[in-house]
Amino acid sequence: MAYRFTLPLAGVLAIALATTAVAGSDVPDNLLSAVANPARPEAQRARDAARHPAEILAFAGVKTGDKVGDFLMGGGYFTRILSGAVGPTGKVYAFQADEFISFMADYGKWQDETAKFAPNIVPVRSSIGVFATPEPVDLIFTAQNYHDLHLGRATPEQIAAINKRLYAALKPGGVLLVIDHYAADGSGDRDSSKLHRIDIAMVKAELEAAGFKLEGQSDLLRNPADPRTASVFDPAIQGKTDQFVLKFRKPK
Template sequence: MNITRKSLLVSLAAGAGLFHGRLAPAQPTDPAPISPERIAQIVASPDRSAADRTNDLRRKPAEMLAFIGIRPGMTALDLSAAGGYTTELLARAIGPSGMVYGQSRPPNAGSQFTRPVSPEGNSHPNMAPAAAPPGGPRPSPVALAERDARLRAAGVAAAPIVAVSRPFEDPVPPELAEGRFDLVTLMFNYHDLGHLGTDRAMMNRAVFRALKPGGIYVIADHAGRPGTGISEAGTLHRIEEDFLRNEVEAAGFRLVATGDFLRNPNDPRDRNTPDPPQPKDEFVLKFGKH
């Protein structure tokens, strides 16, 4: 049989591939998103606070967690965490094999996002940051630390919550700034970055860098009317959906899903609080890093 050197090398390579295929361990895969049943259990957890349960009525956490596609073991960053309503939900859903960071702007940055929050976890827009008396309003990092402590004391299998005090333009600690996160959320406060003068392009680029390939950036906000952009951020606390989408996509993101579970087409979107009283029209956008 006439075997050429080339054919022998090809045969050896093929054999090595088969041998490697039999012995090499399988590549790890991401766990599946948590089930609707598990989400329902998290939302119904009896150790959640009464204030959070009240917020559930308008925030629809079960739909939000399902839309995000939350997975066990994620590393997540909750931008503008305030009292930690979303931060705690993420920690409960991700579980002890993951990590959740809650970001707020430093007090010396002069931002309403550093304002104290009530003992129930609600923010107070008219309060200046200040040292809080025991049991009174307290800054966001304190509120997050209290949530983490309560989760530990209750024996909840939740991800640790770590408070991060950094400006929005540079929201991630340097050691985590390059491809370390699976998920970043920003709930109902992107619009405020307009009247605060935040460099949103810089922030979105920082988020893009901090996410792993395939990571997601989920933003929810109050819908503004077409053509208003971010001009009504300080008055009606709204932002035009297409305007926000264009800003985020300019950082390299791609829109992968929209959530309609907080939409209200009957809201005229011309006031901060709709009149007659009704749910505010709100959108939820999921962006991916590819």
């Protein structure tokens, strides 16, 4: 992705981490029905077996009535499911960055189409550097996007400022759920631009520096057969990459 960021520069206790794979029987009905909704696009529903959306949202703790920010919503796969999961008393603020839309107009089209799916989906657009939600939210969700902050268009200071904005958008006690593609251990963001992967240790360190507390890590999307050396768009591995799921919390 070759877009340019336009970003402002402004901007210990050990914890036991839960490494969790949520069993299907433990998934609340609101999440199961949101995934089963036949109004979802068929192409997106076909990806459910690989993406485990109900279990992922159960791990995040999504509840009816929650306010959610879908940060860098992409094609709206999780936006639509979140909409059903939070129900009519909840809200999903579907954020698409101006930089992404400038790079590829489809990002804007996908946001517009997704917003028509349900009245509780509210589209939000701005430069990524001034991200904000219209009200404090219970959850910020971002899937396969954190590495995009590390494509070489943003400085470490700018990335830190974005992470502070994620923190500020959450209610005290709110959750940040991050899914992304594993890079080689110890590689930092070396492979973010070429392979669209990022080192899990770098994600943890940056978000903890913003004030988040790492609460849990799920193995739902692990694939040890992925050598982490190919682009996530390589047909041999696309849709089957080794992915991490990290659950952070903003302290109360």
